[in-house]
Amino acid sequence: MAAVLGHWIDFLSGIGFTLGLVALGWIGALVLGTLLALMRIGPIRLARLIATVYVLVFRNIPIPVQMVLFVFGLPLVGIKLPLFPSAAIVLVIYHAAFVCETLRAGVNAIPAGEVEAMRAVGFGTFGVMRDLVIPQAFAAVVQPLGNVLVLLVKNTSVAAIVGVAELTFVADQVAVEEVQTLVVFGGAALAYVILCVALKRVVSVVGRQYRVAR
Amino acid sequence: MAAQLFEIPGPKAKRRNAFYEGLALLVLAGLAYLAIRALVSNGVFDAAAWAPFKLLGVWKQLGIGFFNNARAAVVAMLFSMGLGCWLAWGLVARRRAIRSACRVYTDIWNGIPVLLSLFFVSLALPALGLDIPDFWFLVISLSLYSSAAIGDIVSSGIESLPRGQSEAAVALGFSEWQKMWWILLPQAIKVASPALVSQLVIVLKGTTLAFVLGGYFDLLRAATVLGAYFSRSLLQAQVIAALAFMIVNIMLEYAATRIETKIK
Numbered sequence: 001m002a003a004v005l006g007h008w009i010d011f012l013s014g015i016g017f018t019l020g021l022v023a024l025g026w027i028g029a030l031v032l033g034t035l036l037a038l039m040r041i042g043p044i045r046l047a048r049l050i051a052t053v054y055v056l057v058f059r060n061i062p063i064p065v066q067m068v069l070f071v072f073g074l075p076l077v078g079i080k081l082p083l084f085p086s087a088a089i090v091l092v093i094y095h096a097a098f099v100c101e102t103l104r105a106g107v108n109a110i111p112a113g114e115v116e117a118m119r120a121v122g123f124g125t126f127g128v129m130r131d132l133v134i135p136q137a138f139a140a141v142v143q144p145l146g147n148v149l150v151l152l153v154k155n156t157s158v159a160a161i162v163g164v165a166e167l168t169f170v171a172d173q174v175a176v177e178e179v180q181t182l183v184v185f186g187g188a189a190l191a192y193v194i195l196c197v198a199l200k201r202v203v204s205v206v207g208r209q210y211r212v213a214r
Numbered sequence: 215m216a217a218q219l220f221e222i223p224g225p226k227a228k229r230r231n232a233f234y235e236g237l238a239l240l241v242l243a244g245l246a247y248l249a250i251r252a253l254v255s256n257g258v259f260d261a262a263a264w265a266p267f268k269l270l271g272v273w274k275q276l277g278i279g280f281f282n283n284a285r286a287a288v289v290a291m292l293f294s295m296g297l298g299c300w301l302a303w304g305l306v307a308r309r310r311a312i313r314s315a316c317r318v319y320t321d322i323w324n325g326i327p328v329l330l331s332l333f334f335v336s337l338a339l340p341a342l343g344l345d346i347p348d349f350w351f352l353v354i355s356l357s358l359y360s361s362a363a364i365g366d367i368v369s370s371g372i373e374s375l376p377r378g379q380s381e382a383a384v385a386l387g388f389s390e391w392q393k394m395w396w397i398l399l400p401q402a403i404k405v406a407s408p409a410l411v412s413q414l415v416i417v418l419k420g421t422t423l424a425f426v427l428g429g430y431f432d433l434l435r436a437a438t439v440l441g442a443y444f445s446r447s448l449l450q451a452q453v454i455a456a457l458a459f460m461i462v463n464i465m466l467e468y469a470a471t472r473i474e475t476k477i478k
Contacts, residue, residue, distance in 0.1 A: 043223060046235045050242070060463035061456045062419035065434055069452050076449045077256040150325070157327035161426055172333045181341060185334040189326045196325035 007174045014170030015191060021088055021156040021166060022195075026149060028092030033099025037137070038129060040100065041107055051100065059097035063158050066090050071162040087159035091152060098148045105144065106137035139210040146203030150196050157192075167191060258449060266444040267454075276451070279436030280458055286349060286432075287418040290356035294417075295410075297357065298364025302402070303394050305369035316365065323362035328420050331355040336427060348430040356420050360413060367409045371402030405477065411470035415463050422459070433458060 039051035058066070070090045071083065081089070110133060118128045138145075160169035171188035175181050223231055257263060266272050304316035323331075332355040339346065339354075375398060383393040403410070424430040425438075437455040441448025 043227070044231055044234050044238065046238045046242075050238070056464060057460060060415075060460040060467070062422040062459055064419075064422040064425055065452070065456045065459060068425065068434060068438075069449075069456060073449045073452055077252055077258060079252070154325070154327040157329040158423070160329060161423075168327060168330045168333065171330065172337075175333070175337055179341075181334060181338045185330065185338075188330055189322075189334075192327060192330065193322055193325035197321060 007170075007178075010170050010174060011167070011187070011191075014165060014167040014188075017084070017159075017164060017166040018153075018156050018168075018195075020084075021091060021159060021164070022153055024088040025091035025095060025152050025156065028088070029095035029099050029148075029152065032092060032096035033103060034134070036096060036100035037103035037107065038134075040104060041133070042129075043125060055097045055100055058093055059101070063090065063094045063155055064161055066094055067158050067162055083162065083164055087162065087164045091155060091159075094155070095148060095152050098151065099145065102141050102144045102148055103137050106139075106141035107133055109140045110136050142203060142207035142210055146200060146207070149199055149203065153192065153196055153199065257446070260446070263446040263450055266440065266447045267450065272440060272451075275436050275440065276433065276454065276458070279431055279433035279455070280462075282349075282430065283418065283421040283424075283432045283459075286352045286356070286421045286424065286430075287414065290353045290360060290421075291414050291417050293353065293357040294360035294364050297361035298368055299399055299403075301361060301365030302368035302372060302399070305365055306372050320362040320365050323359050324366070326359065328355055328359050329423050329426065331358055332423055332426065348424065348427045351427060352421060352424045352430060356417055359420075360417050363413055363416070364410065367406045367413065368399070368402050371406035371409075372398050374405055375401055407477070408470045408474040411466055411473065415466050415470075418463065418466070419459070 036051045036054060039047040040055075042048065067087065067090050071086050074081070074086075114132060114136075115128060118132050123131065156166055157168035159166050160172065163169070167188050171184050175184040178184065253259060301316050301320065304312050305320070307313050307316075332351060335355045336348070336351040339351065379397055379401065380393065383397040388397065421432060422434050424432040425434045428435075431439075433455045434452070437451035438448070440451040444451075
């Protein structure tokens with residue numbers, strides 16, 4: 001126990017980095033994912049193609065591979081970014097593909113009649129997207145989006161591979177240093193589980209609020 | 215349904231869409247030009263950088279690397295299927311104590327990153343005197359997580375079956391054990407098979423975490439080792455590794471959707 005308490009500052013900063021990655025990753029993934037989903041269902045062919053290819057590529061390359069390529073590969077072609085932003089960008093790129101797929105499932109749940117009704121009263125493509133498709137698609141997929149969020153929380157640990165000092169990285173270092181494997185990893189695991197369970201709770205409350213009566 | 219989200223374009227909308235398309239094409243071409251210029255100026259397309267890939271041995275090393283990924287994924291998937299079916303049984307058990315015990319297990323292992331359990335297993339087991347290869351560290355940590363996920367998948371498969379299946383089994387005099395393993399689980403696994411194939415993709419992606427072990431020759435490690443021998447080819451080798459994963463995963467996902475349409 002003393003091993004963990006003696007390193008409480010390390011753990012706190014580790015949790016801080018993890019939460020920072022989660023926040024940045026989630027905001028970025030929501031924005032990029034929504035944009036991709038709109039491109040994918042919109043009337044412009046080339047945009048549809050780009051979004052489809054994006055999802056195929058970035059969803060299917062494992063995130064450790066993307067992390068290593070981005071952090072160790074890009075400097076080889078002259079693009080040098082600091083470590084923490086690189087890790088956040090990789091998290092955004094990977095999870096945006098999942099957000100896009102999830103939202104598309106939500107769009108498919110919208111009855112065609114509602115879209116036709118909107119058009120009949122004079123809304124254009126943009127108006128339909130803004131006032132019908134986006135709100136309803138989000139409301140329909142609150143729960144699945146919550147699963148993507150939990151996936152993101154767990155995947156922030158992959159940043160440890162390239163040396164971002166987030167919770168998993170700190171836990172490994174402290175465990176090696178103090179030879180107290182069970183306590184250290186147990187504590188870190190507890191932090192992740194609490195975070196995931198708390199987020200799931202929040203998501204289910206939000207989901208109940210936005211449930212669409214059909 | 216997606217196609218009905220916009221009107222079939224008329225002449226004006228067609229012109230406008232064509233304009234946007236042209237604009238997007240221009241932007242795309244500009245970006246591609248910048249990217250290719252950066253790549254060329256750093257010598258990514260130089261013949262020397264690609265020369266190692268003319269050697270058969272290089273491809274053999276990469277192949278061995280991918281085989282090691284696939285091997286770990288398959289073994290971990292088998293373990294977690296076995297454990298996951300028991301968990302699914304527990305998750306739909308009549309006794310509350312069993313249900314909540316299984317729920318706690320799945321909640322915990324669904325919330326812990328595989329990398330964390332991989333670090334833990336690879337430090338804790340040798341400390342306990344268990345001298346096993348890195349392969350098993352990877353398989354154990356992946357199975358711990360994946361069994362929880364499969365428990366959830368299969369138990370929701372069981373719950374989706376019509377009640378009559380269970381009632382008929384009881385009426386025919388099957389014991390609780392026979393009802394589960396002969397009647398419910400086989401059907402539940404069939405219903406859940408698309409999700410199970412997707413889970414295999416997740417496990418295969420997870421095997422790349424072996425990169426941190428250092429002692430397991432997976433594809434990403436193989437690419438990195440090649441980069442150490444042929445210092446100009448690191449990026450190329452890693453990109454090839456990424457493409458290999460991408461292609462295999464796309465094929466598996468395609469198989470999953472095929473199975474899904476076949477079941478329905």
